[in-house]
Amino acid sequence: MRVLLAGGGTTGHVAPLLATADALARRDPRGSLLVLGTAEGLESRLVPQRGYRLALVPRVPLPRRVGFELARVPARLVAAVRAAEAAIDEVGADVVVGFGGYVAAPAYLAARRRRVPIVVHEQNALPGLANRLGARLAAVVAVTFPATALRGARRVGMPLRREIATLDRAAEQVPARLRLGLEPGRRTLFVTGGSLGAQHINEVLGACAAAFAAAGVQVLHMSGQGKTVPGASSAPARPGEPAYRVLDYVGEIADAYAAADLMVCRAGASTVSEATAVGLPAVYVPLPVGNGEQQRNAEPVAAAGGGLMVPDAALTPDWVLDNVLGLLADSDRLARMGAAAARLGVRDADDRLAELIEQAARGGVGGRS
16 A cells, blocks of 8 residues: 655644554555655654655745735645645555645645545644645544544544553553652652643742652653753752652653653643543643644543643642642542543554555545545
8 A cells, every 4th residue: 555644844743644654554564655744844854763755845834914925825835736746646645644734735635636535634622724624525534532523523543652552551650760760659740841841831830849849749840942940950859859850851751651640731632642542640731822722632531530621821839739739649539530531542543543544545435535
């Protein structure tokens, strides 16, 4: 089977694309995969690192104001569609799979022109513009969250890296803590604003560092490149005192999930999907800008009792001390929350989506391509 996968710009698009590519390669080692991306996006680095070929298309951003840049969009889009058609021809694609972002819309239009079946995967509860277009043309529309409003959508979940999809938190907790320089038997909080970090979360949680130490809680805090955590000392903890470890980035995120009893985080689709897949209770702090998609991502988890959700503006040191410290001290409640999160999690979304892609390539599913 020959597949063109299109998506890029952010980790939220690239990570599920790569997980799906891995699943397709496992299922059909003789198949041919080509990834469509831009020179500016993360895919330009991550796709070759993973061993997949990358074909480039021009980036076609949509200006928010009427002006000269808006007038240039049609010509840019034509160039991007032509580049996507060339990629379809290069791999001889049996199917085009889009994950949203700047790259996806030209890929969908090119596939339509080449009469190649389209499969769309939408990561967020609130779909983006490119995937709303793609859903009108697709043979298959797959989504992460059940409430995503795309016509004909089938919930498959979020394709995840194998090290997360197969993680046994209970078995890996002690080894993971040791690998991260944490004490194996101490209650552990993981704080993250994602790979780019979230300065407000950094400041609020850093202000609680002394209270965490007094309660015997150790903290692993992924701050994001170039961001600081005021109030958290960079000096090693003294013997017998809990650590507050601040790292720009945690390369093995599965270790952080295994080490943690609780996580404080944003509510991006990947974060919510990974936390529920591994059964990690979380305090979700949705990004306060944008279209509200992060709140929608976390709402089902909070409603099911698998996590708490607090607006960014309401996240204060007092809120953390009143809610997070008490939760960390309640092992039974943490266990119930973890079990509730796990009931919503999907660990095999990569294979579910790969199977739909195979069916679309064979013409075995209905659609409008």
